[in-house]
Amino acid sequence: MIGKISRGSRPGDIGRYLHGEGHLGEHVYRDEQGRERSGGVVIGGNLAREGDTDERGWAADLRLAAQGRPDSQRPIWHASLRCAPGDRTLTDAEWRGAVQEIAQRMGWAEHPHVIVRHADDHVHVVMSRVDYEGRIWVGKNDARRLQEARQSVEKRLGLRQVPMRTAKRGPEAAEGRLKPGEYRHSEQTGKDPARVRLAERVERCVQAAEGMGRDVFEEALQRAGVRYEANVASTGRVSGYRFAMTTDQAGEPVWFKASQLDRSLSWNRVRERVETIEPVRVEPVVAEPKKFLESRASHAQRVEAAQQATEQAQAKAVAAKRAQRLEKAAPPRNLGQQIRARAGAQQRAEAYRERVAERREWLSHVGRIREVREPEGGWKSMRQIDKATRQRMVAQKRTGASAPVRKNAPAPTLSDYQARQRQQREALRQARRGLSR
Template identity: 30%
Template structure:
């Protein structure tokens, strides 16, 4: 079930005429009230009566809904609040009675703050039904005591309340509230420009992937900036106004992405993802153990690195399960470091050609991210995981059967870690991230089982990124 909050209006009568009319987008069959505000009286008295012409006389109901607005103190210009509750396709097989719809609507509106008891001079509202799979709710935003209820943040509150109602009534489709862990989506202007110049990726998407790769393979900001330059990214550093030697932030750009005047289009780290600002990256790296600048790289060393990483991933999964309820911050730091390890492994196996392992790494990164861009302090286990990420990155590309087998064993261990991450997110009621962790675990098992082999790119691969521009429409926001 989902609840959609429509645009606010100023004409109660016009909205009611549409709801009791024949409909435009769909046919309205048997429109009738199922619930109303506490103190409204019997629904049979509120129900608009049919006239001799067959139309409904909506004047009495309109006047009742508008009465607090007319008597209110400085009412808003747009005082009509309109929402609709709709069942998902898999729940439409169930026959839901009017009384059940009324109960679901009242519970949702009570949690949101629209419905109140008769002792509280709240808003006037109605819930009407003209189809089997949804109801419409109309409310006027002036309380009976004359005050205005501005209904701020109404959409996220409705999503959360609808999710709770869907759980109580055991509906199949339940849309959890937003958790603010999805990275910034490209603006429609960026998508349109990428289409015009023939890009498969917007510069923001391409930069985010290159920055993520550099973050996973670096242990300090100096190494981070060096890896970005090696990847062909333009960097602009921001210095402190008090101490010019202190770096407080950065912005990145692609050499080929420029404005009409020929200037590079820079994006700050926070505009790529909520956890990619420089202060958060410093907290994420912590005090990393330095690795050799030029370690010995060979097949035997690569196999040993994969085996070490697999052992650490198994221990990290155990830590996450143990700390899921008692030490969620420690488990979160370990999960973020595991996302870095998977990112490095994806580039080691697939290079710049984005295959199933790259896509699984991006889903895993979303599942491991903390709310609102927060970054937990590093722990000994997260530092160990991040050291393995840097080691895998330094070992270079997979080039033979033996190291490929060791890499697939690491992929399977990371799938088990994704299972532990799903348990962690369920324990914290972060259901979007739990779903992402489950999707990452399934994708990793497909790769490890050979049913979706990782892309085997040539030694000098040509980047063929997965298109995100599509037909020019902006991708929908995640929750």
């Protein structure tokens, strides 16, 4: 489970986003009949707003609670909770239980809050840090406390254990903590980000070199196609590594420190796994006892030959184990796996392009209903259409008929205006219904 926190002072703004359609129409929920609806739906909280599909009710409740402490800054606390890729779909009841456990552990269970669900994999929690009695929840170290709480939820629900963020606000680790740009690029191209692929290769090399020494680790990196540079002090002690697998436009390698890939790949942890040498045991060659009338020199020669044979068998066993481990470090050559991986990547990219095309088609339909001119590259958001509509209305007022003509023109009746509004609303409703199908 992945959590993200933000704070603000206007619950209506976050509510309009949560119950809106999203930038690419990704905000959907299923009604009681199992049909997909655009936006979000309230599934829990302590405001008795379950089933609401707009923010007006619960935003007013949170606004009222926040007014109890006018001196508070950013009294609205917002967190998004998303299941990790590969997790099962949680029910509404399981999400309510998860949020309740997190609220109890963080200390804001009695504060006004709502739970809004989007799709099948994530929910949003909006909470007033000020309760109805004027008490304020400070929320110190809330990001860290949220991580500890959601790990407890993951264990209870049997979900994937997502690594915790480090205390240092540096580059984020690859596993489960992608940057937004990396996530969007991965979704558009259908390929894992470079940091994720590099982290997987380095981890495979570490597994291959466990108990074999640092030289095997470096040879495994070479076989896996990973460049490396060791940070060696003047005393000869290695303090860390940096890795590269891709190059930039100038042809220079793009280096990543181990902390930028995953905290488990730091040299302090890798050294414990690699430099703890595991002995390879072989059956020793034992010389026969000294024979009768055999000279001491002859017996000593036979004992020395047995020791050399044991050492040779030991060396062969070590070489065989080394070759077997290094074979694991090389990139997989299974053609079937590569074909399936490439097909999955293409399917993800095609699905993304289809969603974008459907979104643009729906926006174009809305623009035609509003009778606004579509730009050359097509509409990108409803905000752009709203702006163009306002500009058209202002232009019509400026270039309208003269005063005598407007004075003599018949005024539209209230029923005509209401009929026109109903017609526009019905057209938008049909467009959304067609998109959801």
